[in-house]
Amino acid sequence: MSMSRVSPRAERLVVIGGDAAGMSAASQARRLRGPDELEIVAFERGHFTSYSACGIPYWVGGDVTERDQLIARTPGEHRERAIDLRMRTEVTEIDIAGQRVRARDLDRGAESWTSYDKLVIATGARPVRPEMPGMDAPGVHGVQTLDDGQALLDSLARTRGRRAVVVGAGYIGVEMAEALINRGYGVTVLNRGKEPMSTLDPDMGRLVHRAMEGLGITMVNDAEVTKVLTGDDGRVRAVVTEDAEYPADVVVLGIGVRPETSLARAAGLPLGHHHGLLTDLAMRVRGHENIWAGGDCVEVLDLVSGQERHIALGTHANKHGQVIGTNAGGGYATFPGVVGTAVSKVCDLEIARTGLREKDAHRVGLRFEAVTIESTSRAGYYPGASPMTVKMLAERRTGRLLGVQIVGREGAAKRVDIAAVALTAGLTVEQMTALDLGYAPPFSPVWDPVLVAARKAAAKVRPA
Structure with missing residues (x-):
């Protein structure tokens, strides 16, 4: 059968x-x-x-x-x-x-x-939404999904006033502040930290602070938000900190996720x-x-x-x-990890970071040297050359690269990829100084800004 x-x-x-x-x-x-x-x-x-x-x-x-x-x-x-x-x-x-x-x-x-x-x-x-009065009021928006973005745009279309408050000054907060400025809003950013962009060390965040103020954004640091006030219609009308009250027709949360x-x-x-x-x-x-x-x-x-x-x-x-x-699906693949690379911008100011900040290195017990250099995006004599600040952290004794932060104009942000590759490969700053990077006056000085920082870091860790 x-x-x-x-x-x-x-x-x-x-x-x-x-x-x-x-x-x-x-x-x-x-x-x-x-x-x-x-x-x-x-x-x-x-x-x-x-x-x-x-x-x-x-x-x-x-x-x-x-x-x-x-x-x-x-x-x-x-x-x-x-x-x-x-x-x-x-x-x-x-x-x-x-x-x-x-x-x-x-x-x-x-x-x-x-x-x-x-x-x-x-x-x-x-999005982080602190538990405090008024945080769920109409006109208060987190921005994480496309639905969130549509809800914010719909809210802006219904809002008569032109005053916006952004709570938080991380990547989302800074980017949303610029977006609202572009929409014609008066923007105040309330930041609980000492400087915006807590993913940077404060000395580099200060450069971002100046750029934001140059755009007409009111930047308030060391500002702890305590509540959101609403009007008779139930919508947001102000954000209150421990020290002041800031009128708002719309509030965007940029505290993080x-x-x-x-x-x-x-x-x-x-x-x-x-x-x-x-x-x-x-x-x-x-x-x-x-x-x-x-x-x-x-x-x-x-x-x-x-x-x-x-x-x-x-x-x-x-x-x-x-x-x-x-x-x-039956195959094999792995994800080994990250080095923490991120880029952003405020108008024409480019912001980049990878690896560890000073407080990260301290927290995990690493001893390090930090250097900061000023350079330009192109050869100084070539039209369009703009200033660039590079900060680099290297481990004492070994010289291992630990982190890089870059703030500058055109050509600054993607330079951090050099450091991201170096971190992944475990290079020392001494080894970085010999990297064969592309050079021509329209693209870089003879010594690329990242390599200038590496030379300075190598000289500093050598005696240690």
């Missing part, structure tokens, strides 16, 4: 989160395995997928004219690749033992369970010091063979300090997704 062969059920990969890490993972897994082998179900609670959150300040400021320019791949395009993408659907529970997730349709309210063989958690991060790991915490998955998920080199959640995590909800290894960090950047999220998708 002949028996018919029953085809084995395709494995199911469930992805929570439809932006960079989640959909990169889904797309990469699909490239490796077809629908007959791997069913892919993805949940996204918002209205958009695969978009550039980093581009939101430039959309708000008008440099990017259309929202859709920030979208790399639409839900329809993902579905064409045999990915069952369920929009406006929020996962509310992960059942580890039962290998299933509970999801709720945000428009209809219906809830259902979906089983998985493999799970990807890419829940991103959420935290990993969105409430689901993971409730499921008992391992979280680190910064409340991000902890993974191994393959981006598997530690202790769980069939669960991966990536993007803004995870902590990553800092290759310079050797400690875990939380860094919310699209570059990392996309790389995480590629690694996760390769592994979930």
